[in-house]
Amino acid sequence: MSAFLQLLISGLATGAIYAIVAVGFTLIWQTSQTINFAQGEFVMIPAFFVLAAMKLGGLPFWAACLVGLAVSVFVLGVMFKQAIVDPMLKHGVLPLVISTIALSLLLKESAKEFYSSQAQPFPSLVPSVDLNLFGAVISTQSLLVLGVAFVTVGGLNLLLNRTRFGRAMQATAQNRSVARILGVPVERMVLATFVINGLLVAIASILISPIYLVKFTNGETLGLAAFIAAIVGGFNQVRGAIVGGLVLGVVDNLSAAYISAQYRGAFPLFLLIAVILLKPEGLVGRREERTV
Amino acid sequence: MPVKSIRQSLLLAGLVMVGFAGPALADGTVIIPDVIELSGAGAVSGTNWRDGAMMAVNEINAAGGILGKKIEMQHFDTQSNPGVSRAQVQKALDLEPYVILGPIFSGSVKVNMALSQAAEIPQIVGAEAAEITQAGNPYVFRTAFGQQFSMPKIANYVRDGIKAKTIAVLWVNNDFGKGGRDAFTKEMAKRDIKVVADVSTEQGQADFSADVVKIKAANPDAVFVYSNEEEDARFIKEARKQGLSMPMIGETTLLSQKVIDLAGEAANGVQGHVSLSADAPIPSIQAYAEKFKKTYGYGSDHNGIKGYTAVYLVKYITEKMGKFDSKLFAQTLHGLTVTPEQTPGILMEASWDANGDIDRASFLAEVINGKQKITKILPKLGSK
Structure with a gap:
């Protein structure tokens, strides 16, 4: 029983990481109908900003984290939208998708070239203490990730549903033309989404890097897992990203332990195929109809 | 002089210069490409190997090169991907190299060593999978123990x-x-x-x-x-x-x-x-480790030693043969023992058997x- 609990808790902790990254996918999709294939690399890069601020700027960890957050919001939020999304979106979704794939390669190679190809240890926000829970061991780092995932989704849901600003964002996501007629500053709302995504990926990066270590290839695994999580949970719902991420983390752990460790990489894909076939809107996604 | 004639003269002069510069470059250098994992899962190993190899290249070139020729080493990133590594070995072979170094990942070596074998170019690898040297390839050599x-x-x-x-x-x-x-x-x-x-x-x-x-x-x-x-x-x-x-x-x-x-x-x-360690209590390895750290700002692992010794191995065999002959290189290396007394860059005594497997002391x-x-x-x- 303690083994099952251990797998469940560890799966939830890993799933929470996927979930935070997946939230960014869903947010950007909702407001700008953009799939950012560089999302994994967006999570990889802020940790390098923090390390660079510590190493080159000589800053303490907490100050370097603030620098990392600020630089991420500007580079991965504002600049990403202004320099890539806006110019490319005019030419349709496909050129933009290709641009984000190119961006992911650029970010990956830049991190390797300008910092290091080797994995780097990363300080933790909380002291690394292992807690015993009915025979299962969970670290404070994993608890922090879980906590932040839930606070993030809670906060975002409050922002989107309980504030004027959030309702304006939702209106922008549902119908830009009507939102504009109603006086919603559409461009500012879209920019806000990218800024929130920049902030989220930076938070995710700082949280997961003590566990994943800092390496330029981290985005590959994370990006794919988060993308699957967003589809499984529902691409058009923030809470879908959370559900998808947690389900994926737990399925991955349980299948590796009880079915086959050798085929562990295949189970999330089986889950993805099953969801697409049986519930294409995702586990908690909203069914959408479009005229074609 | 008409403009057209000036252009023709300049073009001719350029061609003549290129014509002279080409052979001069080929005469003055020996091409040893390094096909290695510089990104992907093997980046840690590959970066160490590359830096170790480059340290040896710089030392050898500073001391006059091999038989008077400077080593020209170009690095080809396999991305830790066997398919890419095969394409990179093909690119390396297009340079008409003397010897190829790398890769480290066994999966990559398994799919690309046939290319260097077909071209009769020795390939000195960092891979450890047992089957690599059991495939009857006379051109593949290890720098570390096979499994x-x-x-x-x-x-x-x-x-x-x-x-x-x-x-x-x-x-x-x-x-x-x-x-x-x-x-x-x-x-x-x-x-x-x-x-x-x-x-x-x-x-x-x-x-x-x-x-x-x-x-x-x-x-x-x-x-x-x-x-x-x-x-x-x-x-x-x-x-x-x-x-x-x-x-x-x-x-x-x-x-x-x-x-x-x-x-x-x-x-x-x-x-x-x-099988290899930068912390080994052997003076030559300790001197290597110190120099590596001073040069690159981080400590070498065993892959750095592999890259370093691979280049010195090429130097030793070539000077022993007295000429650049890839086919003879492979024949000479089978059954050979190299000691630090013969070439200090080899760091520890090592022997290669008929399969290209290496034997040396370990820890x-x-x-x-x-x-x-x-x-x-x-x-x-x-x-x-």
């Missing part, structure tokens, strides 16, 4: 040092890991040590909780860990977190300084066999207070 040489040594240690009766094997599911797992379990069977858990993991895996749960349930006397650096570090941390108390045994990578740095205190107590080690400590030097297999 068929290292696993008996670690198996003896498990039996005589740890005195284990049961063991769990955790391995990475690629050619390197699978080959090591197969060779290790075979050696365990020969010594009547029962493998009670056989756990496959993925390259790039971040969460090892399920794997540790499986090993805990099997309750072995020891755990043999055979994976790449980052995964090793993550596993060690998770194992310590879940209170896995039995000894963790590894082969070279598990005890590397990179794993120790990444795993932190959790790495203390890890033990095993090390037993343990991680104590965040440092790899060599506890015993094991002699060359051939000297027993």
Whole structure:
């Protein structure tokens, strides 16, 4: 029983990481109908900003984290939208998708070239203490990730549903033309989404890097897992990203332990195929109809 | 002079200059491409190898080169991908090289060594999978033990040092890991040590909780860990977190300084066999390690030593032959022993057999207070 609990808790902790990254996918999709294939690399890069601020700027960890957050919001939020999304979106979704794939390669190679190809240890926000829970061991780092995932989704849901600003964002996501007629500053709302995504990926990066270590290839695994999580949970719902991420983390752990460790990489894909076939809107996604 | 004539004269002068410069460049240099893992899962290993090799190239070139020719080394990134590595070896062969260095990943070497064999160009690799030198390729040579040489040594240690009766094997599911797992379990069977858990993991895996749960349930006397650096570090941390108390045994990578740095205190107590180590109590290796750290600002691992010694091996064989002849190079290296007295850059005495496998002294080690400590030097297999 303690083994099952251990797998469940560890799966939830890993799933929470996927979930935070997946939230960014869903947010950007909702407001700008953009799939950012560089999302994994967006999570990889802020940790390098923090390390660079510590190493080159000589800053303490907490100050370097603030620098990392600020630089991420500007580079991965504002600049990403202004320099890539806006110019490319005019030419349709496909050129933009290709641009984000190119961006992911650029970010990956830049991190390797300008910092290091080797994995780097990363300080933790909380002291690394292992807690015993009915025979299962969970670290404070994993608890922090879980906590932040839930606070993030809670906060975002409050922002989107309980504030004027959030309702304006939702209106922008549902119908830009009507939102504009109603006086919603559409461009500012879209920019806000990218800024929130920049902030989220930076938070995710700082949280997961003590566990994943800092390496330029981290985005590959994370990006794919988060993308699957967003589809499984529902691409058009923030809470879908959370559900998808947690389900994926737990399925991955349980299948590796009880079915086959050798085929562990295949189970999330089986889950993805099953969801697409049986519930294409995702586990908690909203069914959408479009005229074609 | 009309403009057209001036242009024609300049063009002719340019062509004449290129014509002279071409052979002059070819005469003054020897091309030794380095096809290596500079990105992807093997980047840590590949970067060490590249830096070690470049350190040797710079030393040799500064001292006048090989037979008066400077080494020209271009690095080709395999991206840790066998398919890409094959394309890169083909690109390297297009340069008409004298010898090719790399790669390190066994899966890559397995798919690209046929190209250098067909071109009759020696390939000095860092790979350890046993089958590489058992395929009858006379142009492939190792810089480190093949698994068929290292696993008996670690198996003896498990039996005589740890005195284990049961063991769990955790391995990475690629050619390197699978080959090591197969060779290790075979050696365990020969010594009547029962493998009670056989756990496959993925390259790039971040969460090892399920794997540790499986090993805990099997309750072995020891755990043999055979994976790449980052995964090793993550596993060690998770194992310590879940209170896995039995000894963790590894082969070279598990005890590397990179794993120790990444795993932190959790790495203390890890033990095993090390085929090459920058911490070896051998003056030539210590001098190398010091120079490497001074040059690159980080400590070399065993792959750095492999890259460094590979270049010096090329120098020694070529000077022994007195000419640049790729085919003769391969013939000369089979059955040859090279000592530091003959060429200091080889660092330790090493012998190559008819298959291209290397034999040299190796070490037993343990991680104590965040440092790899060599506890015993094991002699060359051939000297027993």
